[in-house]
Amino acid sequence: MSMKDRIAIVTGSGSARGIGKAVATELAKRGAIVVIADIHLQGAETVAAEFNDSGYKAVARHLDVTSRESVAALVADIDREFGKIDILVNNAGITRPSRILEITDEEWDLIFAVNMKGVFYCTQAVLPGMIAQRYGRIVNLSSVSGKRGGGVFGGSHYSAAKAGVLGFAKAVAREVAEYGITLNSVTPGLIDTDITGGLMTPERRELLKQEIPAKRLGTAFDVAAAIAFLASEDAGYITGEEIDINGGSHM
Numbered sequence: 001m002s003m004k005d006r007i008a009i010v011t012g013s014g015s016a017r018g019i020g021k022a023v024a025t026e027l028a029k030r031g032a033i034v035v036i037a038d039i040h041l042q043g044a045e046t047v048a049a050e051f052n053d054s055g056y057k058a059v060a061r062h063l064d065v066t067s068r069e070s071v072a073a074l075v076a077d078i079d080r081e082f083g084k085i086d087i088l089v090n091n092a093g094i095t096r097p098s099r100i101l102e103i104t105d106e107e108w109d110l111i112f113a114v115n116m117k118g119v120f121y122c123t124q125a126v127l128p129g130m131i132a133q134r135y136g137r138i139v140n141l142s143s144v145s146g147k148r149g150g151g152v153f154g155g156s157h158y159s160a161a162k163a164g165v166l167g168f169a170k171a172v173a174r175e176v177a178e179y180g181i182t183l184n185s186v187t188p189g190l191i192d193t194d195i196t197g198g199l200m201t202p203e204r205r206e207l208l209k210q211e212i213p214a215k216r217l218g219t220a221f222d223v224a225a226a227i228a229f230l231a232s233e234d235a236g237y238i239t240g241e242e243i244d245i246n247g248g249s250h251m
């Protein structure tokens, strides 16, 4: 599954314990040049520096996926510097653990702006280049919350946005399959990162582990390994698909 000289953008990959960094690591290990793009530029710079120190190829860029201008500027910049974009991983995401009666318009719009519209902006921005080169791999971070509801961790706005990502990916996958471009999604269960860590007491964490058939939370690597496969050349005949990564908690 060599990705030598492939240019990959991973959105939201500037968080030290996040899934995005783990995805970037798996792509870089396989030889890709990885763009660590995050709304927190400092986090992205730290991750990219760590990669370069380990002999991987990475650059850090500021990106706000909710801004069409920011997305367009990043894609133009990477196109200028590297001449192409082969892989996009739509990983940036946020959640708010709100119950339905608590959700305000502002919170609804913010959740959709990052988790859904961000996927639309980034996908739309990279597609012209991918169509021209007749090659592309796009992988989206949806969630088990989009399939069965998110419980305390998600909120109905988060579940709706993550379900929206699945439909979006299937529709675009049909449109661009003839150009050698695939769009797939992963639907992780409970993964041990900052997004979930802040929402659990140690007792709650133990309880949740016992409810998972695998008896452990997922790791960022569990998710990254599946994404690396979907982003590889070998996965060229898989499109519009979703892979559950949840230790058996939802089948």
Ligand code: NAD
Residues within 6 Å of the ligand: 011, 012, 013, 014, 015, 017, 018, 019, 020, 037, 038, 039, 040, 043, 063, 064, 065, 066, 090, 091, 092, 093, 094, 095, 114, 141, 142, 143, 144, 187, 188, 189, 190, 191, 192, 193, 194, 195, 196
């Ligand atoms: P995280 O909070 O560790 O990382 C999210 C990253 O996105 C951060 O680096 C953050 O700075 C960045 N980001 C936020 N808003 C942004 C914006 N507007 N533009 C660019 N970057 C932005 O979260 P994580 O747990 O690593 O989650 C990564 C993805 O996986 C998310 O889409 C999340 O919804 C999804 N997911 C996570 C879990 C889980 O259990 N952790 C489960 C299912 C799905």
